[in-house]
Amino acid sequence: MEHSNIVGVAADKCCGLTEWGAANTAVTLSGQTVCAQILAPLQSLTQRAAQQGFELCVASGFRSFERQLVIWNAKVEGLRPVLDDQNRVVNMASLNELQRIVAIMRFSALPGASRHHWGSDIDIYDRAALTKGASVQLLPSESAVGGPFYNFHQWLDVLLQRGDCEGFYRPYNLDRGGVAPEPWHFSYAPMAANYQSSLTLQVLFEVIDSADIGFKATILDNLPYLFQRFVALPPPPLMRIE
Numbered sequence: 001m002e003h004s005n006i007v008g009v010a011a012d013k014c015c016g017l018t019e020w021g022a023a024n025t026a027v028t029l030s031g032q033t034v035c036a037q038i039l040a041p042l043q044s045l046t047q048r049a050a051q052q053g054f055e056l057c058v059a060s061g062f063r064s065f066e067r068q069l070v071i072w073n074a075k076v077e078g079l080r081p082v083l084d085d086q087n088r089v090v091n092m093a094s095l096n097e098l099q100r101i102v103a104i105m106r107f108s109a110l111p112g113a114s115r116h117h118w119g120s121d122i123d124i125y126d127r128a129a130l131t132k133g134a135s136v137q138l139l140p141s142e143s144a145v146g147g148p149f150y151n152f153h154q155w156l157d158v159l160l161q162r163g164d165c166e167g168f169y170r171p172y173n174l175d176r177g178g179v180a181p182e183p184w185h186f187s188y189a190p191m192a193a194n195y196q197s198s199l200t201l202q203v204l205f206e207v208i209d210s211a212d213i214g215f216k217a218t219i220l221d222n223l224p225y226l227f228q229r230f231v232a233l234p235p236p237p238l239m240r241i242e
């Protein structure tokens, strides 16, 4: 097989909507693109939220490989700040290349490894709880006690515990030492499970190898370690889907 064909197959497997074209995309009420398959369960969840007084909005849906690559390279080149767990700017000059990659991957996925490539994953918040003029930031403090979205997430916790969240779950519910916990990140399990099992170390290697990406050699040299720490996740839980 030609090298370019291998890369094409790899990109198909992990880049979701990028390869599907517009026929399979849909736009949510908040203007974010998602895969058409998740629109009905998302509308059900939105309606159930509304009955509780929450205005469920999607802050971020589908994100292309190219967009993630721009974000990644901006962080590599110091054009965008890299933050730590306390929301402070990391002094990248004091770190070697692998340490810089690890610092970036705490909060930004490697292009090709973002679950937002799939169209099955969304970042959600309760617009009704935003004070006038404020905007959502997707920080842990927003969903913690005292934060504007605390009640919204308490309600979601109950649905998730019952396996009654329209097929959605939180892939980043825990701090596994890789990606920081993201309570706002919801994934539609029936779709995401397929992508997750297709995104192997080999596929990601091919995608990175063919990209114009900062720190490429160090990423490829350390990809088994980075994959295990930041990309590999348990399969979606079994849940009730009506």
Ligand SMILES: [Zn+2]
Pocket: 060, 116, 122, 123, 182, 184, 185, 186
């Ligand atoms: Zn997300």
